[in-house]
Amino acid sequence: MTQATHLLIVGPPGAGKGTQAGKIAERYGVPAISTGDIFRENIKNQTPLGKQVAAIIERGELVPDEITNAIVADRIALDDAQQGFLLDGYPRTVDQVHALDKTLEPAGGQLDAVVLLEADTEEVVQRLLKRAVEQGRADDTEEVIRHRQNVYAAETAPLIELFKERGILVAVDGLGTIDEVAERIAAALKEKLGR
Numbered sequence: 290m291t292q293a294t295h296l297l298i299v300g301p302p303g304a305g306k307g308t309q310a311g312k313i314a315e316r317y318g319v320p321a322i323s324t325g326d327i328f329r330e331n332i333k334n335q336t337p338l339g340k341q342v343a344a345i346i347e348r349g350e351l352v353p354d355e356i357t358n359a360i361v362a363d364r365i366a367l368d369d370a371q372q373g374f375l376l377d378g379y380p381r382t383v384d385q386v387h388a389l390d391k392t393l394e395p396a397g398g399q400l401d402a403v404v405l406l407e408a409d410t411e412e413v414v415q416r417l418l419k420r421a422v423e424q425g426r427a428d429d430t431e432e433v434i435r436h437r438q439n440v441y442a443a444e445t446a447p448l449i450e451l452f453k454e455r456g457i458l459v460a461v462d463g464l465g466t467i468d469e470v471a472e473r474i475a476a477a478l479k480e481k482l483g484r
C-alpha cells in the first residue's frame with residue numbers, strides 16, 4: 290500500500306490558501322478539503338447545516354468545534370480521501386487539532402506537513418476588500434474582514450507553535466504572484482516530505 294499524504298495549509302484570511310490548496314492537492318493526487326467551501330455550499334443550498342451556520346459565518350466568527358469536527362470526520366471517511374488529503378481552513382483551533390489527531394489515529398495516520406502561508410495583515414485586508422467587489426462574499430465587508438484577522442490571531446496563530454514543535458511546519462512567504470508562491474510551496478514541501 291502506498292503511504293497516505295495528510296497535508297494542511299494555514300494562514301490568515303486572504304493569504305491565498307484556497308488557490309494554493311488546489312495546486313498542492315493536484316500535485317500530490319489528493320482531494321483539497323476546505324471547511325469554508327463546505328459551509329458556503331451548504332448555505333447556498335439552504336441545508337439544515339447551512340441554516341445553522343450562516344449567521345455565524347456572516348459575522349466572521351468560528352463555527353462551533355463540535356459541528357466542524359463532525360463534518361470533517363465525515364468528509365475524510367469518504368473513499369477519495371483514503372490515500373490522503375489537503376485540508377484548507379481546518380484545524381483552526383486547538384480542539385480541532387486534537388479531534389483530527391483522534392480521527393486519523395485508528396488508521397495510524399497523522400498530519401505529515403503543514404504549509405504556513407505568511408502574509409502581512411494590511412496586505413491581506415486589501416486583497417479581501419478587492420475580492421469583496423469581485424465575488425461579493427457575505428463575510429468580506431471591512432469590519433468582518435478585520436474581525437476574521439483577529440479571530441485568526443487569537444485562535445489559529447497559536448497552533449503554528451504546536452506544528453513547529455511536531456517538526457511538520459513549512460513556512461512560505463505568501464507575497465508574490467500565484468505561480469511564484471506555488472513554486473515556493475512545491476519546493477518547500479518536497480524538501481520536508483522527500484516526495
Ligand code: ADP
Pocket residue numbers: 301302303324325326328345346347349350351352353357377378379380381382385428437
Ligand atoms: P478565510 O480563511 O478567508 O476566513 P474560509 O473559507 O476558510 O475563509 O472560512 C470562512 C468562514 O467559515 C470562517 O470565517 C468561519 O466562520 C467558517 N469556518 C471555516 N473553517 C472553519 C473551522 N475550521 N472552524 C470553524 N469555523 C470555520
